Structures are given as structure tokens and as C-alpha cells.
């Protein structure tokens with residue numbers, strides 16, 4: 181982690197939130213934007229960033245940690261180079277996403293939450309991507325994919341493996 | 343000669359099946375053939391089974407082709423699909439030709455009020471927005487008093503589209519009457535319910551309409567600041583909404599009397615619950631607040647706050663432009679107006695179908711959606727997201743309105759309809775409902791936090807044929823405790839899919855082993 185860069189991110193998000201609210205509201209409102217900006221910059225939230233955030237927002241470190249742990253998106257460790265999120269919710273279930281998840285495990289040895297040994301890809305569950313009319317759906321590095329099938333998954337994984 | 347105008351969607355769903363690649367290939371093929379074209383990227387028409395859909399403007403109107411693959415592009419040109427708007431001819435003999443877009447039965451049978459512009463215009467082109475009636479609602483609202491705006495909304499009968507169905511006008515009236523110089527409009531764009539995507543399509547396909555709806559809410563209630571809280575699973579919607587807010591600021595529509603900030607969720611379903619959402623904007627864990635106080639009295643930062651779903655706010659400009667009475671002319675019973683129903687999962691014709699309330703589930707699934715995509719029998723239907731009931735075949739005559747759905751033991755929710763064929767294992771679906779509740783519980787109440795995990799364990803025992811009768815009774819007990827002892831609808835309504843599964847599909851809990859799964 182780069183502390184100077186982290187502090188700059190924290191301050192700019194605080195400033196933006198305060199400016200929008202004409203200095204009203206509570207500066208703590210910037211907490212999620214700060215965490216999101218840090219994660220998007222560094223790929224994860226370094227533990228060393230937590231005291232810096234707490235100090236700037238004038239809240240305890242425990243409160244910052246509480247927020248980080250509450251939301252599924254935030255992570256304190258880096259992920260694989262690529263991230264594949266497979267939708268496991270009802271519309272995708274009706275179109276066979278469970279057999280795709282089984283395929284991930286049996287063919288590629290990946291359970292949700294796991295990363296390939298060469299760190300090339302992390303596999304995660306997600307519950308609805310708003311692509312329920314083109315199910316089964318997935319998201320690869322923030323890009324939505326529809327009508328997912330096993331062939332697509334196999335091609336993806338053989339393409340990213342190092 | 344003017345360039346030939348070709349329309350291709352940039353909605354995330356269309357992109358997810360390759361609409362960008364098709365647009366590129368069409369550009370290249372046109373250059374190769376020296377045909378002058380202009381590609382306009384629109385929202386999606388919502389006929390998802392036809393995506394990527396390509397439309398070409400002709401003298402007769404737009405002609406649709408789909409679903410287009412890369413291999414089709416050359417043959418489309420060869421068949422004469424790009425002859426131009428001054429020409430009556432089109433590639434009518436091409437296998438992908440669907441005729442005029444507006445004549446496609448799925449689209450033709452709709453009553454599009456909210457979705458009128460979606461798939462038609464470039465979502466970020468404010469001139470096109472205005473040319474298609476944009477800001478007429480705001481202009482009408484500016485000419486009348488705030489109380490009169492609210493009366494129009496009350497007259498329209500518009501109810502909250504986020505799930506609970508509370509009358510929007512009454513909520514606005516409460517906020518307008520609440521004392522305080524600082525008030526907020528919060529748009530709930532967390533759209534967490536599986537089987538739903540209408541909010542996403544509005545934000546990606548007609549973002550100025552949502553902004554206009556929020557501006558009108560500001561006028562009506564005296565609120566000066568608005569937030570749109572969008573789930574992080576919707577990166578395209580976030581980008582489009584941010585761009586639209588920026589354009590509206592530059593055009594002087596936002597920033598002075600009323601301004602909007604886009605906030606992004608962080609992967610917590612419970613943050614769709616209104617008070618958890620407010621906590622989240624305030625920078626806290628998304629834990630549900632006890633009510634009272636209502637958000638209308640003490641909402642964001644303790645100030646009076648309107649919190650409405652995307653579709654609720656998106657319906658407002660039409661209502662102000664055409665009058666509340668005209669909106670109320672659509673609908674059935676106490677469900678007035680139209681609803682963009684979302685046909686999802688195992689259906690042949692999937693997508694958005696906006697119609698007045700009152701059609702039956704059966705008509706929607708068989709007449710509109712053409713039955714299952716797999717061609718197998720319809721076995722179960724879940725409406726209203728993960729907390730909605732599973733309906734068997736014999737309940738499909740239930741009408742799609744708020745009260746009728748409740749009377750049948752289900753709910754309309756945000757209008758998502760998910761169809762399962764006869765390979766569905768409803769006992770597994772019931773287990774999933776409990777599991778989802780365990781994953782997404784905010785942790786505040788014991789029945790929800792602990793009960794859901796016990797529910798999963800007990801349903802596992804039933805599936806493993808351990809003491810079935812006793813364990814089924816146990817699940818029912820557990821459901822009663824969750825229903826009565828939960829602060830919000832996550833714990834309170836998780837029993838709905840579970841109990842409906844036990845009631846309507848008892849065979850699923852007595853058979854073993856499980857049926858083969860959908861491929």
C-alpha cells in the first residue's frame with residue numbers, strides 16, 4: 181500500500197461528499213466511497229489503510245472494520261488476476277447454473293471463493309446480475325456475460341491459465 | 343444520400359451476448375461495401391431472446407433483425423438490409439428478419455408508458471430525450487403548486503414499485519408536511535431481487551427520465567438533494583447514471599435548486615431495505631432500523647426523506663405530463679397504472695413486458711412468453727423475487743395485481759416472474775431460500791440470523807430422509823417464528839417460498855433421490 185496515495189484518496193472522497201452536502205450531513209457518509217476507491221485502486225483494502233480512514237472520519241477503527249466485514253464486496257486480501265462471478269440465484273437456477281457450478285468444481289477444481297493455484301482466476305458466487313432473461317449469467321472482470329455454458333467456461337479458463 | 347441509420351442496443355444484457363461485436367462487424371462490412379451508415383447505440387427494446395437485435399430505419403419504420411451473430415452480418419448486407427430510410431425495400435427474405443419492430447407481437451401487445459423511449463433513443467442524448475417528450479412532466483410540474491403535484495401523484499394511484507406497494511403520493515405528502523429546511527430524495531436502485539432487471543434497464547436506457555422524476559419529487563416536497571443508490575453488480579448502470587447526472591448539470595438542469603449524487607452499494611442484499619440503505623449511505627453497516635420513526639419523518643441524516651424505487655420515480659414524469667387520471671385509467675382493482683413485468687428464467691420469449699396490472703400469470707407465461715425455453719412443461723413459477731412464493735400450475739390464473747397475488751399466498755414484489763420446468767427440485771429451492779436468508783441477514787434479529795441456518799440444516803435432513811414428518815413440522819414451526827419475530831421482510835418473508843413449496847409441492851419433500859437437474 182502507498183500511504184500517501186491512500187490518504188489522498190481518503191481526503192478527496194471526503195471533500196466530494198462534503199461539497200455535495202454543502203458541509204452538512206455527517207462526513208462519515210464518505211466511508212463506502214472511500215473503501216470502494218481504495219479497493220479499485222489497489223485491488224483490495226490493506227489493513228494499514230483502516231487507521232488512516234478512521235482518523236480522517238473521526239470514528240474508531242472497530243467501526244471501520246465493522247463496515248468492511250459487513251459488505252460482501254470488500255476484501256482485505258488480493259484476488260486472482262481475473263474474477264469470474266457466477267450467478268446462483270433463481271432465474272439462473274431455472275436455466276441450469278447449478279450444473280455450471282458443479283462443472284467448475286469437477287473440471288477446474290474451483291469452489292466458490294477459491295482462486296486457481298497460479299492466481300490467474302478467482303471464482304465467486306453472486307446473487308442476480310440483472311441478466312435473468314439471458315440466464316445463466318456471469319460477470320467476468322466487471323463485464324456481464326449471458327447464455328453462459330460449459331464450453332465458454334472451459335475456453336475462459338484455458339485462456340487465463342499461465 | 344443520408345447515411346443509413348442502424349440501431350443497436352448498449353444495454354448491459356445486449357452487451358452480454360455480443361452487441362458490441364455486432365456493431366463493429368456491421369461498421370466494417372459497411373465500409374467494405376462502401377455503404378454510408380450511422381450506428382446509434384440505444385437502450386434495449388427488452389426482447390432479450392432476440393438480442394443482439396439490430397434495427398434499420400426505412401421508409402416503413404424500423405425493421406428488426408435478430409438474434410444476429412457475426413456470421414450473419416455479411417448475408418444481411420447481401421440481402422439488402424441496409425438500403426436506407428428512403429427505401430421501402432428491406433431484407434424481408436432474410437431468415438433473421440422480424441419485420442417492423444413495432445409490429446412484433448411481444449412489443450405490440452404492451453402499454454409502454456415508462457419504457458416508451460427505451461430502445462428507441464440514445465440514452466445520453468438530451469436532445470433526443472426532449473424530442474421524445476422528455477422534461478414535459480417537469481415543465482408541467484413547474485407551473486403548478488407543490489401540493490398540486492402531490493395531488494396528481496395521489497390521483498394516479500401510483501404505488502411503490504420496490505415491493506411493498508405503498509402509495510407514492512401519500513409518502514410525498516408526509517415528507518412535504520414534515521418540518522425542516524433540509525430534505526432528501528433517495529432513489530432505491532439496489533434491485534436485489536433475482537428475476538428483476540427493469541431498474542437496470544431504465545438507468546441504462548433512459549437515465550434522464552429517472553433524473554426528471556427525482557427533480558419533480560424535489561419540487562413537490564421541497565427536497566434539494568437526491569441520492570441514487572445503485573448496487574455494485576450494475577457497473578454499466580452506474581456509468582450511465584453518472585454520465586447523465588453530469589450532462590444534466592452541464593445543461594443547468596441539476597445543481598442549483600436540486601442536485602443528485604450517485605452512490606454505489608457493496609454487495610449486500612439487505613441494503614435494498616430502505617432503512618438499511620439509508621444506514622449504508624451514512625457510512626454504516628447496512629442494518630435495518632426499527633420503525634418508527636419513518637424515513638419520511640427522520641430519514642437520511644435524521645432529515646425527512648422520500649425513498650422510492652427506480653420504477654416509482656420513473657413513472658412520475660409521465661403522470662405529470664399526462665395527468666394522474668390518465669395513469670389511473672390503466673390497471674385493475676387498487677393496482678393502478680402499468681408495470682414493467684420481467685419475464686425471466688426458463689421462458690421462450692424473455693424480457694420486459696410493460697402492461698396494465700390485471701393480466702393473469704397464465705396469459706403472461708403462455709401467451710406472451712411462449713411457455714418454457716426448454717419446451718418442457720411449466721412446473722413452478724416464482725414471482726416477487728427470492729422472498730416470493732412458488733406457484734404451481736393450478737394457481738396460474740391468479741391476476742397480476744398486488745391484492746390478487748397476496749390473496750393467492752404470493753406477492754407481486756418488483757414484478758419479476760421466474761419460470762421453472764419440470765426438472766426443478768422445489769425442495770432444493772426451499773433450501774436455497776433459507777440459505778439466501780442466512781447469507782444476507784443483517785444479523786439484528788435472532789429468528790432471521792439463526793433460524794435461517796437451522797432451516798437449511800433441517801431441510802437437509804428432510805432431503806436425506808431423516809425423520810421426515812418431524813422435520814417437516816419443525817420447518818413449519820421455524821417459519822412461524824421467523825414470520826412473527828423478524829424486524830423486516832427478509833426474515834419475515836423467507837418463509838413464503840418455503841411454506842409455498844411445502845404446501846404446493848409436497849411430493850418434492852417425500853421423493854428421493856433428487857430429479858436430474860436443468861442443464
Ligand SMILES: Cc1cc2nc3c(=O)[nH]c(=O)nc-3n(C[C@H](O)[C@H](O)[C@H](O)COP(=O)(O)O)c2cc1C
Pocket residue numbers: 501502503504505506507508510530531532533534535611612613614615616617649650651652654655830831832
Ligand atoms: C429485504 C428487503 C429488500 C428490499 N430490496 C429492495 C430493492 O432492491 N429495491 C427497492 O426498490 N426496494 C426494496 N425493498 C423495499 C424497500 O424497503 C422500500 O419499500 C422501497 O424502497 C420503497 O420505495 P417504493 O415505495 O417506491 O417501492 C426491499 C425490502 C426488503 C425488506
Ligand code: SF4
Pocket residue numbers: 612630782783784785786787788790791828829830831832833834
Ligand atoms: S429480519 Fe433479518 S435482515 Fe431483517 S432486520 Fe432482522 S436480522 Fe436484519
Ligand code: FES
Pocket residue numbers: 267268269270271272273307308309310311312315317536537538
Ligand atoms: S437470477 Fe441470475 S442474473 Fe438474475
